[in-house]
Amino acid sequence: MPEAQRIAPAHTEPAASLPARFPAHRRCLAEVLEAQARTFGSRMLFAFEDSSWTYLEMRDRAARAGALLASAGIGHGDRVAIFCSNRPEFLELFLGCGWIGAVLVPINTAARGPQLRHVLGNCGARLLIVEAELSAAFSDCAAELATMPAIWLIGGKPGTKVGESPAEPMPPYPPTPAQPAGKPSDTLAILYTSGTTGPAKGVCCPQAQFFWWGVNTARGLGIRDGDVLFTTLPLFHTNALNCFWQALLTGSTYVLERKFSASAFWASAAKHEATVGYLLGAMAAILLSRPAETADRSHRMRVALGGGVPGRFHQPFFDRFGVPLLDAYGSTETNFVFAGDIPSKHPGTMGHLVDGFQARIVDEDDVEVGDGQSGELVLRADEPFAFATGYFGMPEKTVEAWRNLWFHTGDRVARDADGTFRFIDRMKDAIRRRGENVSSWEVEQVLLSHPAVASCAVYAVPSELGEDEVMAAVIQAPGKRTDPVALLDFCAGRLAYFAVPRYLDFVDALPLTENGKIRKTVLRQAGITTSAWDRERVGYKLRR
Missing domain, CATH: 3.30.300.30 (ANL, C-terminal domain)
Known part of the structure; x- marks a missing residue:
């Protein structure tokens, strides 16, 4: 880990007190960054390869990134699309948008053709920012790029084009920071989740939703002051962005890797002295499939998020790596709404409902079914703006998903008598x-x-x-x-x-x-x- 102030983990779980410390009107990015910069100052918040920033530096970078966007004419509610792999500029622009109340639109870097054209056409971005090495992905997006007001490049040589459209290098950050303007209800990001009977839908995620993602995931994982959170997941998805909020809210350090590497995972975790990890779906099985080596146990990781990891992998994973996996469930539209015990009493399930949320399992007429019966999981939140506010530019899809004032997940689920929820399959295709x-x-x-x-x-x-x-x-x-x-x-x-x-x-x-x-x-x-x-x-x- 790069040099910075090292903080020994406390024996308390600060996530429990966060809602009281940040009442509803303060659950936005600028408020949290300002407060945590005052509290933690020179403590390391972010590390990526050879770069590291303290809490104070992160606040200043957010404010200056906001100033850069404002100088380009980006204002409150304007969309900024970004096509970029894991790197510091991505995170800075995410925070800069939040600082001034603008909206970041991360695009999956694997998107091509019709999917990429749809996102560009749907989001109405006033600025597109592209990592130079990925510029060829836009080769058949001429019509969409022709109407884009501005295109910036991260890295690359002068004269590099995005598709066939001219682009300019991303300008340096101005020395004068922008004034904070974001509110808890403001959309912080539009995250596109694949459609099932149509094109991908842009999920409008407000700033307060990310606050609650951070609070609830930190609670579930038992994150403590001074922990080191280690993720290899992509920033264009919810999980890695949520992980940053977990660190920011709890006084921890957020370590971001460029991508997941099964061969290097444990060595990297050990190098960064990681205490909390993030594994989804097949990642645990992939790690287990590798030959045993000394790095399997030469690390400090005490727990890892294991949402979607099948139950049969939990015990072998713990036996080999010494790390229990946390069962959990959430979606881009909702939040961290289910969590299991550590270690899990029912491996591979969704766990129990988290405080602050309501859940029902219903039939096709939205009538609740009893324990042991499967049906569609519907959810709602007690706190304002803890869930997404809808699908961008798709009012009919928004009404359909949030009908009867419950968000319809499209997931077939059953609840056991002890309150454990079990995922059965996807009702949607x-x-x-x-x-x-x-x-x-x-x-x-x-x-x-x-x-x-x-x-x-x-x-x-x-x-x-x-x-x-x-x-x-x-x-x-x-x-x-x-x-x-x-x-x-x-x-x-x-x-x-x-x-x-x-x-x-x-x-x-x-x-x-x-x-x-x-x-x-x-x-x-x-x-x-x-x-x-x-x-x-x-x-x-x-x-x-």
């Missing part, structure tokens, strides 16, 4: 692969654009790692033929790498309902058929 949400609709649109594809269905099948794999059943057009390699090559340039199907099954017909809709339930139940082509089995190398 989404796929979760390698920690990413995959829209079956978006994959189907790409497949259908191939001249040899007449019809198709994309759905989830089980993965060896405990998550989902993407499978597609394809009917070829009359008189036209393609092969799996050619079809996947076609997909690779038009989809995020994690959305490209692993399995392809060329079929003569698809199961249909009486009104002609594809019955994906039948396909999912059939699973991986004997006729399916598996790109991993044949050694197909996916182009990125």
Whole structure:
């Protein structure tokens, strides 16, 4: 860890007192940054490779990043889109937007083609900021870039273009900081979550929602003053941004890695003296699949978030690495609403409902069902702006999801008699692969654009790692033929790498309902058929 003031962990859990310390009108970024800079001063808040900033430096960088954005004409409520991997500039711009009440729109760096064009068109950003090394991703976004008021580049050589559009290097921060202007109700970020029957939806996340993400996750993990929080998750998702808030609120240090590396994970955790880690879905299984080594135990990590990690991996993970995994559940639209015990009494479940939230399991008419019965999980918060406020530019989708004043998760869940909630499956047609949400609709649109594809269905099948794999059943057009390699090559340039199907099954017909809709339930139940082509089995190398 870079040199900074080292603070021994306290024996108290400060997260419990945070709501009283920050009453409702103070639950915004600038208020929290100001207060924590006064409290912790020269203590390290952020570390990334060779960079490290104290609490005072982080506040000043946020204010100066806000001033830079304001100098470019960005004001309260304006959107700033960013296409960038994990690096300090991303975090600074996130904080700068929050400081002046603007909105950051992080875009998944794997987005390509229709998905990328949709986000650019939907968010209405007044400024696009792109990491120079990723500029080629915009090669087919000419129409969207032509109407973008300004494009900045992070890094790169002079003259680098974004797609075919000219861009200018991101200007240096001005010396004079901006005045804080954000409020708890202001949207801090619009995070795009993959659609299931349509394009991705931009979730409007207010500043107070991030405050509660930080408070509740810190409570669940038992984060203490002076902890070192270590994440390799991408900043364009909720979890890594939430992790920063956990550190900021509790007087901890936030250590960000460029990306997840199974071979380097434990060595990096040891180097940074990490005490809390963040693992989602298949990451725990991937770490377990590696050969045993001395680094497995030569670290200080005492707990890791393990939301979505199957129960069968919990005990082997603890036995090998000495780290218990916290069961938990949350979504971009909601918050950290369920948490288990440490160690878990019911590994692989969602845990119990967190204070400050209400949950019901309902049938198709929104009538609550009893314990042991499965239905759709619906949620709501007791505190103002603890949940997202809707989907940007999609009022009909917002009303549908928040009908009857409850947020409808689309997840099939059951509650046991002891209050433990268990995830069953997704009622909506989404796929979760390698920690990413995959829209079956978006994959189907790409497949259908191939001249040899007449019809198709994309759905989830089980993965060896405990998550989902993407499978597609394809009917070829009359008189036209393609092969799996050619079809996947076609997909690779038009989809995020994690959305490209692993399995392809060329079929003569698809199961249909009486009104002609594809019955994906039948396909999912059939699973991986004997006729399916598996790109991993044949050694197909996916182009990125």
